[in-house]
Amino acid sequence: MGTLFSAHSVDRDFRFLIGDLDNLSSNECRFYKLSETVLKNREKLMQTEQHQDVSQGIKQSRQLVPFNSNELDDGSNHNNEGARCHNIQASGCSSDANGEENVMGRCATDVNIQTDRNCEVESLFKVLPLNKPLYTTQTYVQWHSSITYEIAFSKCRTSKRTIYLQPINSFPDFIENFELRISDHIYSLFGLIRTFAEFFFLGMDVQVLPCINIQELGWKITTRVHQKTGKQQYLVSDFYLKLRSVMPKNGYCIIGITWTDLYPKEELNFVLGEASGAHKSGIFSFGRFEPKSYNPEMSSDIFEIDEKILWRLLKVMSHEVCHLFGLSHCEYFLCAMNESTSMHEAMSQPLFLCPICLRKLQTVCKFDLIQRFQKLETFLSQLNRSWYIPEIERSIEWLQKCLNFFKEGDTDNSDGFVE
Template sequence: MGISASSPARRYKTLIGDLEEDISSVEHKMYSLSQYVLDQNSDMLGKHRPELDMCIIDTWSAKNVHEEDNGSKKNDRADEKFILFQLMISEKPYFCSQTFTQWNTIYKFDQWWTPCCKKGTKIYIQPVESFPQFLTDFEIDLKHLGGSHDFFALLKRLLEAYFDGMTIDILPNVNFHDSKWKIKARFHHKTNSKQYHVTDFFPKLRSVKPADGYCILGLSWTDLYPTEKLNFVLGEAHFAFKSAIFCFGRCEPKIYDPETFKDIDEMDAKLLWRIIKVVSHETCHLFGLMHCWYFRCNMNESCSMAEAASQPLFLCPVCLRKLQHACGFDLINRYRRILVILQDIVSVFPSQEIEQSIQWLEKCLKFLLTDKL
């Protein structure tokens, strides 16, 4: 007799894919954590592991965000021990969020439909219009990666580590007047800041993507808006066009106060963290990843800059499985590459978020490289 569609084995394979293929013990250890999505009552859930000095999986709910915003202590257990992954509590069935099988169906069809013999292995970064002088003059010393880097070289290094297996190239800046790009613009009624219509960028970016590119990511200093009725968007990606656009969000109308507002005039840890978070999130969309409702994850949906900045930099096991399938990276090598870059960055730009990300990487590597579960 075959396995029924509702059996645990079938549901797990739908969620995370077939782990019977030739994968390493480290990968199996990471992806097997997805089982907690299907079994929230596991005896292992929420249990502290003294030998690892952390809790592998614990639970998290949306009420924590509200409590955190009000300044209250959101999770006593989180203060007591390090938690590697936090399982989202939801009444929705697991398949209502994007499973590996759902993602892989879309991804395979896209590869078949792409009218080229070989899938591009490059991610192109396309600067759009002008950037302030403090950004063009920016330099940071990455001691472990060859010394001084300008802003776009830093971004290239970060994305090469995050999307290990892909090559990142920077294209020359696009000027709308010279290139004759027709991008709709407006001035926001509240802030009086210029904004570009986000969806106008997708076909334009695709048209300048070189043939060897898998996708292209536009970067704009000017704010973006999605529709006439909506105020602002940090960034947006279009999987079919393989293009995305991201702005630095100088002025989010939701938090705009004309009495206290001051435009960004220097690179600091807060701005750099916001850039890292949003660029990595939007680029993941270009690989077909949708918003995640399984764990706290870089692919969680956000409705504000503050919410996006509060979310983890790293992917949960379900989303990581998708990205690894697309890029073909080794988990340990990828985490080590990201760790080196973040350590160099935090030595110049001290940041609680980056420090927490470094701690997460160190704990995750310890978990993966320790024989005991």
Template sequence: MPTKSMTLSQRKRALIGSSNFARAMYREQYSSGIRKLMSISYKTPSSAFFKEITNSDPSDWLLHHKEEGQTFEQYFKSCLTGVNFNSGGCESLKEKDCKTTISILPLGPFPSCNETKCDNSETYGENNQSKTNSTYPNYLLFWLKSYCETFFHTAKVEMLSPVTLKEVACDYRVNEFTGRFQLNASQILDYLRRTKTPCQQCLVAVTMIDLFPKPSWNFVFGLASTIRGSVGGVGIFSFCRYNNDFYETWSLREDVVRKYPDGSLDYSALSNEQMEKQFPRINGILLLRACKVMTHEVCHMFGLKHCIYMQCLMNGTNHLQESDRRPPQLCPVCLRKLQAALNFDVLERYKALLKWTSSIYRKDVSDTYDKKQPTHRPSSTKRKERASASPKKIKRKGSASSQRSFKAPSRAITKHRTTDCVDSVSDMVSQIPCPPLKEFGNYKLWLREVIEFILSNGKPTFLSCHEDETPQIVDLV
């Protein structure tokens, strides 16, 4: 039987809170237009902007998992005012003045740019050029990075250098139903915990190989672990099951686990050459699914639990069809949690997401980096500049001890190296084609209407006036 839906009063309490502090914070943080948008979620069971959760399949998540939900007050008390693990002491995250860093770590074999199978002719048209760049092993990784930068808005997102499965040393097996390789996701999380540095609030690994959390489980799309009493953590997810090619060829049963004479695992079976034929075709469906699971798992690292109040990116899913029903946007309850953690402007974030779904972000990134000076210069040039500098320009007032305080602190050695290069970003962006965005069409329309609703301070829009005519507006894929 379907689970009992949340009442409107329960939704309102989860969003606004019951304490005077939470209610006052709600009034101060958001404009009238944003509050009117959010109020739709607790004034009607289902609307064009926010829909009620439906369980149409016997295997749906909420029919098998009893979850109590997480209100904004519960989130704020447990995640934003506790011990900050990364700082090593008791410190309110609201007072911590540093930019949150989300690090993406490619794990195992990825197709190179020359080998990438990208199905985008229907979207790019004449602008579709087969240009490549070795900075990213896969166009999909660049698109995911740019989407995370937009979705988490004020956070810094960095792409790390890929690591091999031999370095991770996790178990792998062949799934009895698909005949395909699977990696032990729990052991990968252990590796990420060991290698995560203090400057990486969130470290998420991505792979092209299927995952399983423990021997008794068939598979898992992704897995994340948060830091108790704080935000941040580690996560892993796979692209493997997000393309229909996987299900069309999963009965071939070609994979075989290899071991050395001493019984240790041989990872050469999962090399690029062996896995190339299994790499999925990059199309709009794969990108949409990957963006949703990526942001879902990273939100878990920020302390957000599964949402049970309305259709939301943070809904739990048991199967691919249910994952497709899950929208890419956050409901007001979960949006308020993320906004409290990252302190972004809600309207500006919606505008940035609309730009991304329209591919306008690529021009913005190129223009931004074109105005910056290159940061990588020959060391001989730097020495000449320092030698020719006037003493008056480099002299500082104060004693010798005060002058030492101006010295830039040495950077901590990180265990994962980023591949971002400021002076090549503009060229890189121009070489990577626009993502296939046909499947993001409904999301783009939803964002446009939300922005118009907020800017007009709640004036009826196409969606709110014609709800019955567009019931499919957020039913993606």
């Protein structure tokens, strides 16, 4: 692995990974350069005992589970026994219902990066084991090349700056009647998702469209009844063109929300959601559970919005919409864009983007990093005061680390890194 991740290799490839930083503020450059420092120290990280334990667990999991766009297969078994997280952080691990530590799918231990002032800056980013050169996955330059026309076109058509959330078919009464007071505002469920999306994709407008009924519209969507759960499922790819047809003219993209289960193709049994960058449309579901974990004697339909459902909504929505901005699955850091092969793995991954993925999103949305982190931290803190959710608490802690990192940069004229 040393020849793939040497400091020289990172020096050479970093501009391809993260793009040109010349037009960013010094504080933003400092933030992105921290990821370069972490990548330069990848070999040291991989040599630690804790990281070796995690890497072994991930290697075993990757040998057993094919990587295929969030597809979940009944035959997929995950061996994560060796993949225990030793430091529970905001962008690290969560605890399951039994209180045991669980792996974030791809988890790494916290590290300290030595600065040129002989002080230590805690790493905000956790690297992933990777057995191929950095440039073979989606770098910033590769991403930018694929959407160059789109970016140029958007400069001419600045009105296309709205993300549309499209509820599909009916939802149970407890969804329709859901209300949560946050600070001095009362949110519906979809209103809560919309507000979070406005801060996550700061610079874009986010709107919730009136609910549509696919039968009334005459949409021909392939359906099936899952043989294990007995529940109806929709074929996810049938929605792409249909959703695009109902997107208003000022829409940048549209994401459907449905209570009904989805499946990606006949031989696979379930998918949380999928998105098509070419169509600028996608869809996700949140009403049930993955069939491979279904036990007819133990499982029952969801009858209320709890912290797990709300966390699932925020996680899956932001992940799928990022795909509509052209982001592929991330293999560099622990990241909201990591691929997942089970519900458990997807829900254990962090809420926020690594620097490489964040740089891509920033290019389109054109947000200021500090402002975005501040707005997210304020909103999630208000949310957690109204309804405590452990995963949200850990996300807030990570945001506060980022803001502290920026605050330290305001009082430091040097960039604080070993070159």
